[in-house]
Amino acid sequence: AQSVTQPDIHITVSEGASLELRCNYSYGATPYLFWYVQSPGQGLQLLLKYFSGDTLVQGIKGFEAEFKRSQSSFNLRKPSVHWSDAAEYFCAVDAANQAGTALIFGKGTTLSVSS
Amino acid sequence: DAGVTQSPTHLIKTRGQQVTLRCSPKSGHDTVSWYQQALGQGPQFIFQYYEEEERQRGNFPDRFSGHQFPNYSSELNVNALLLGDSALYLCASSRSPTSTKEKLFFGSGTQLSVL
Numbered sequence: 257a258q259s260v261t262q263p264d265i266h267i268t269v270s271e272g273a274s275l276e277l278r279c280n281y282s283y284g285a286t287p288y289l290f291w292y293v294q295s296p297g298q299g300l301q302l303l304l305k306y307f308s309g310d311t312l313v314q315g316i317k318g319f320e321a322e323f324k325r326s327q328s329s330f331n332l333r334k335p336s337v338h339w340s341d342a343a344e345y346f347c348a349v350d351a352a353n354q355a356g357t358a359l360i361f362g363k364g365t366t367l368s369v370s371s
Numbered sequence: 372d373a374g375v376t377q378s379p380t381h382l383i384k385t386r387g388q389q390v391t392l393r394c395s396p397k398s399g400h401d402t403v404s405w406y407q408q409a410l411g412q413g414p415q416f417i418f419q420y421y422e423e424e425e426r427q428r429g430n431f432p433d434r435f436s437g438h439q440f441p442n443y444s445s446e447l448n449v450n451a452l453l454l455g456d457s458a459l460y461l462c463a464s465s466r467s468p469t470s471t472k473e474k475l476f477f478g479s480g481t482q483l484s485v486l
Contacts, residue, residue, distance in 0.1 A: 299461060299477035299479045300461065300463075302474060305474075359414075362413050
C-alpha cells in the first residue's frame with residue numbers, strides 16, 4: 257500500500273534562511289506527488305505537484321521540490337524563508353485508484369519562522 | 372468566484388448523536404471529496420461523490436455516509452458519533468473524478484468536537 261512519511265514533525269528556520277522539508281513515499285510505480293500548505297484555520301493550498309518529466313518542479317510562493325526516484329523522496333525547498341511561510345506542510349501521493357482522486361497524506365511538518 | 376465553502380465552521384456534539392456537514396464546490400466543479408483530519412495528523416480520505424453517486428471510499432465505517440445533490444453540493448453524515456470522530460472535516464472539489472491531475476481545491480473545513 258502507498259504511504260507517505262514526513263520525518264520532521266516540527267522545524268524552526270530563521271527568516272531569510274533556506275528551507276528543506278523532507279518527504280519519502282512508498283509506491284511501486286511512478287507516483288503523482290504533491291505538496292500542500294495549511295495555515296491555521298484554513299484549508300489546504302496546493303504548492304506544487306509532480307506527475308512526470310523534469311524532476312525539479314517549481315511551485316507558488318517561491319517553493320520548489322525535487323523528485324528523486326532512487327531515494328523515493330520528494331523534498332520541498334525554498335531559498336529564503338519569509339515569516340508568512342510559517343504553517344503546516346503536507347506531502348501527498350496519489351492513491352493510484354483509477355476511479356478517483358484520493359490522496360494519501362503524510363502527517364505534516366510544522367514550520368516556525370524566527371526573526 | 373467563490374471557492375469551496377463549508378458549513379458550519381464549528382460544531383459540538385455529544386457521543387451517540389448524528390451530525391451533517393455541508394459543502395458547496397467551487398464553481399465549475401462537479402466532483403466532491405471528503406477528508407478527515409485528526410489533530411496532529413494529515414487528512415485521510417473518506418469518500419468521493421460524482422454524478423450523485425459515491426465513486427470511491429476510504430477505510431471508514433458505514434457510520435460515515437454522504438450525498439451529492441444535482442447542483443453538485445454535498446453532505447457528509449456521521450451517525451452514532453464517537454469521541455474519536457472529533458476532527459477537522461475537509462471538503463475538496465475538482466472538475467473530474469478520474470485523475471489527480473485535476474487540481475483539488477479545499478475548503479477551510481468544519482471543526483467537529485464530540486464530547
